[in-house]
Amino acid sequence: MVKLKLERQRKGFNRLAAIYDYLLLIPPGRGFIKSQEALIPLLPQKKSCLIIGGGTGTFLRSLIISGKVTQIVYLDISEKMLSQASAKIKDLHQNCTVEFRRGSFDKVAEEEKFDLIITNFFLDLFSREEVKTWISFIHEKLSDEGLFYYTDLQISKGKTLKTFIKNMYIKVLYFFFRNATAISGKTLIDLRTEILQSGFNVIHEKGYLKALFYSAIFIKRS
Ligand SMILES: C[S@@+](CC[C@H](N)C(=O)[O-])C[C@H]1O[C@@H](n2cnc3c(N)ncnc32)[C@H](O)[C@@H]1O
DSSP states (O other): OHHHHHHHHHHHHHHHHHHHHHHTTSTTTHHHHHHHHTTGGGOOOEEEEEEESOTTSHHHHHHHHHTOEEEEEEEESOHHHHHHHHHHTTTOOOSOEEEEEESSGGGSOTTOOEEEEEEESOGGGSOHHHHHHHHHHHHHHEEEEEEEEEEEEOOOOSOSHHHHHHHHHHHHHHHHHHHHHOOSOOSOOOHHHHHHTTTEEEEEEEEETTTTEEEEEEEEOO
């Protein structure tokens, strides 16, 4: 059952890979990139890093150029996303190794630990139960003092027209992604609260485009 679901998601994201970067040209699409890159300068130097659901590799390129990490495992369910990411970093000569892995959490070995784990616009794909599983997986896979770098959409509270438009935009995105890729998330949950309640403290955070996008660096509570 889980395998079947992952296979449908793989096919969906494979279809999307060819147009994904072009979709981000439609406003406020650049916000997806700017928000996830915003906190890179605040990252301390780390050795090993796991990027989950990294997509077409725009963030990967910026992270490598920043020189903040030396070993990256780049995990994505879609081979088409992986091949785009690989192509995007071909011309870089930084001192950083990247291992591309096609699959999901089962592709991370039991004994592996990372100093930094990154999810950008990834946790929003899942139902609340699945999100809890992913966050505890991230907690378990982080070394002591490990950091969790996170960016995602954020629901706004309030009754202004701007809030209404932002929340409508999120609904449209869910409609699109559910149809295009068979994701299981039906609606955006309060991911920041889920993370804080699952053994993390926030050390840096930043809203982008009136907090439609939210980025944070969390540290694991031991
Ligand atoms: C919405 S895209 C975000 C891509 C990128 N992080 C960004 O911000 O542009 C979600 C990514 O997660 C990948 N993905 C979806 N389900 C996955 C899973 N179970 N395990 C690993 N990757 C997954 C998709 O293939 C896709 O590349």
